[in-house]
Amino acid sequence: MLKPISAGRDEAVARSAEWIPSVRWALAGLSLSMLxxxxxxxxxxxxxxTLAQTFTASFQEVQWIVLAYLLGITTLIVSVGRLGxxxxxxxxxxAGIFLFTVASVLCGVAPTLWLLIAARAAQGLGAAVMMALTMAFIGETVPKEKTGRAMGLLGTMSAIGTALGPSLGGALISGLSWRAxxxxxxxxxxVTFLLTHRYLPVDRRVPKSDRAGFDNVGTLLLALTLAAYALAMTMGRGSFGSLNIALLLxxxxxxxxxxxxEARAASPLIRLAMFRDPVLSASLATSTxxxxxxxxxxxxGPFYLxxxxxxxxxxxxxxxxxxPLVTALTGVPAGRIADRFGAQRMTxxxxxxxxxxxFILxxxxATPSISGYLGPIVVITVGYATFQTANNTAVMADIRPDQRGVTSGMLNxxxxxxxxxxxxxxxxVFALASATTDVTTAPSEAVATGMxxxxxxxAILIVVALAIALRSRALSRRTQGD
Structure with missing residues (x-):
């Protein structure tokens, strides 16, 4: 097991030109956690x-299987990062890996739809812990000069999980059952639990009197706010009614x-002064x-194709x-490039x-083809993998050790x-541009116009993000010059 790290980083690891075996196994555990x-x-x-048919439920009811997981992650990811x-x-x-694993089993044996939804919410909470703290651990397990490639590895595993889900799920349902x-x-x-237990650096012992307090009020307010926003954006299957507006308000x-x-809290969940850092503020805005x-x-994509x-x-x-396949293949090389040429530049x-x-899309x-669509998509996904890896590296490489969890949570x-x-x-936007109320039955020309x-x-949104990133880089250089 790695020795406790007093300054947030093992000096022996920092001096090493190559990752030692214990670091590789620690990264394997973190990668599986992200996957x-x-x-x-x-x-x-x-x-x-299949679940709608099994439980004799409507689409609006079974979509809570997805929403419960999404809400569990979205509402609590910052709070669990701070708690860490x-x-x-x-x-x-x-604890998060254990909860995710147990909740997965409960999902698989759930006898009713609502018990399945409750188990999915618990699974989402476990996933929130895993997402927030996996990135935070990079600063404690790898040398600073290799942060980019480690972040790229996590990005690759996330992309593999996203790409593998539909095909693996379809195979398991057809070969076994939905429970699989x-x-x-x-x-x-x-396996993930055993690897992280064995190879992650142990927590430093901090006397209870020296520990910062946990912001219960801020946590509750943030969770309710994020839940209201997520529900406003996802309920109604595309129609934005009075309930959505009320939730948004x-x-x-x-x-x-x-x-x-947060301005009044003695130990706030998120220190508002953090947003004065131009790198962090720009990274959060551009990531969104x-x-x-x-x-x-x-x-x-599905409608156009x-x-x-x-x-x-x-x-x-x-x-x-x-x-997702291109993102998976690009993640680690993008990390190496970010380490070599600088994270902000590669962002x-x-x-x-x-x-x-x-812009190409x-x-x-007027004569569309698969290759004409895939070419720009590959350009977009390579750009995304490069951005995501470099953006995360720029923020997490120099963050204070006691703020890594909450900062990682904010990035996620x-x-x-x-x-x-x-x-x-x-x-x-797509539905409006297609000039139809039902995109599934729209003429091919209307769908192409909408696309x-x-x-x-x-493209306009990314130009805005680019302006934010360039301004952040200029401010950062000016601060370093002073």
């Missing part, structure tokens, strides 16, 4: 039709209450914008898997790639909020 949490997001979607900073990250990560899509997490969870009111509570845009590929290109379901699934390069791909010719939250927002906003307009909006 499981992303797999839990993607694998359940493919089973919704206070109580010890290793201890809490092990949850029970498959159990053996993987046990409640979320806005919650933000005001949360800021006021990029994730919003990336959701457009999942919202628009099926309605405009006329592909069957199998081919649509195959084409859609190209994006900008990644944004330029996403903007270029989005917005100018798609910005990504989740972007995905949630993108589902609603980019879907609405071009949606990615024109996406």
């Amino acid at each position: 499981l949490s992303s797999l839990g997001t993607s694998i359940a979607n493919v089973g919704l039709p 900073d206070i109580l010890g990250r290793r201890r809490l990560l092990l 899509i949850f029970l498959v997490n159990a053996p993987l969870g046990i 409640a979320a806005a009111f919650g933000v005001g209450l949360f800021v006021r509570a 914008l990029v994730s919003t845009v990336m959701m457009a590929t999942l919202v628009v 099926s309605r405009t290109l006329g592909l069957d379901e199998a081919l649509v699934g195959l084409v859609l898997s190209v994006g 900008i390069v990644g944004l330029i790639g996403i903007a270029a791909g989005s 917005s100018m798609m010719s 939250l910005s990504r989740n909020l972007g995905l949630v927002t993108g589902t609603s906003v980019m879907g609405a 071009r307009f949606t990615f024109a909006v996406a």
Whole structure:
């Protein structure tokens, strides 16, 4: 086992030119933790039709199987990151992996739909711990000069989990039953628990009198605010009614209450002064914008491929898997490049790639083809992998040890909020541009027009993100110059 790290980093590891075996095994445990949490997001979607039939439920009811998991992650990921900073990250990560594994088994044996939904919420809480603390541990397990490639590895595992979910879920349901899509997490969870228990650095013992307090009021306000926002963006299957507006107003009111509570708290959940750091503020803003845009590929892609290109379901699934596959293959090389050329510089390069791909899609010719669609998608996903790895590295490489958990949680939250927002906003833009109330029956030309307009909006959003990143870099250089 690695020795306790007093300064947040093992000096012997920092001096090492290559990762020693214990560090490699620690990274293997962290990688599996990231794989499981992303797999839990993607694998359940493919089973919704089967689950609706099994439990004789409507789509609105079974979609809570996905929403419960999403809400568990979104509402608590910052809070569990902060809790790890206070109580010890290793201890809490092990608890999160244990909870995720047990909840997966409970999902697999659930006799009723509502017990399945409750187990999925618990699984989401475990995933929130795993997502928040996995990134936070990078600073304690690898040398600073190799932070980028470690972040790239985590990005690769997240992409593999996302890409593997639909195909693995479909195979398990057809070969076994819907219960297998949850029970498959159990053996993987046990292996992850054993690796992290054996190889992660132990938590430093801090006297209770020296521990910072946990912000219960801030945690509750943030959870309720994020829950209201997530529900406002996801309920209604594309229609934005009075309930959605009420939830959105409640979320806005919650933000005001949360800021006021944090300004008065003795030990706040999020120190508002953190947002004065131009690198952190820009990273959170650009991460949200990029994730919003990336959701457009999942919202628009299936309709464009099926309605405009006329592909069957199998081919649509195959084409859609190209994006996550490219991200998985690009993650580690992107990390190495970020380590060599600088994280902030590569963040900008990644944004330029996403903007270029989005612009090309917005100018798609009137005679569409699979290769004409896939080329820009590959450019976008390579840009995304480069951005995501470099952006996370820029923030986590120099963060204070006692703030790693909450900062990692905030980075993951910005990504989740972007995905949630993108589902609603980019879907609405696509429907509006297609000039139809039902995209599933829209003419192929209308879908193609909607796709071009949606990615024109996406390109504009990435240009905004690029402006934020460039301004942040200029401010950072000016601060270092002073």
